[in-house]
Amino acid sequence: xxxxxxxxCQNQINTLGNYCKEWGIEVNEIKTQIVIFxxxxxxxxxLKFVLLGNVLKIVDSYCYLxxxxxxxxxxxxAELTLKNKAMRAFFGQSFVPNYHxxx
Numbered sequence: 001x002x003x004x005x006x007x008x009c010q011n012q013i014n015t016l017g018n019y020c021k022e023w024g025i026e027v028n029e030i031k032t033q034i035v036i037f038x039x040x041x042x043x044x045x046x047l048k049f050v051l052l053g054n055v056l057k058i059v060d061s062y063c064y065l066x067x068x069x070x071x072x073x074x075x076x077x078a079e080l081t082l083k084n085k086a087m088r089a090f091f092g093q094s095f096v097p098n099y100h101x102x103x
Contacts, residue, residue, distance in 0.1 A: 009034075010049055017052045027051060034058045037073050 001016070003009035020027055034049050034056050049056045061070040061077075066085070068078045 006047060006049075013049055013051050013056070020052070029054045029056070032056055033062055035060070035062045035069060035071050037071055 001009070001012045003012055017027075019025070029051070032051060036044065036047070036058060044058055047058060049058075061068055063069075066082070068081055070077060
């Protein structure tokens with residue numbers, strides 16, 4: 001889910017929680033985390049998002065379908081990770097150089 005403000009974000013989380021309760025779906029709280037992109041909030045400790053009575057953890061980055069999303073919005077880490085995975089798939093599990101900030 002994406003949201004532009006904390007109120008809308010919490011409303012979306014509540015909608016998800018209601019849907020899950022209605023259909024008997026369990027939510028994995030360990031994998032359910034919040035990433036706040038950009039530097040719009042000075043005091044992240046004061047922010048709290050709750051799903052079905054559980055406070056969600058606010059993290060700096062999150063891996064979604066193998067893509068690392070960082071709060072800075074920078075995609076370089078994701079690009080390097082995908083490049084390394086592609087090289088391993090192409091060459092098999094043999095030695096593949098680990099690319100760090102190189103093109």
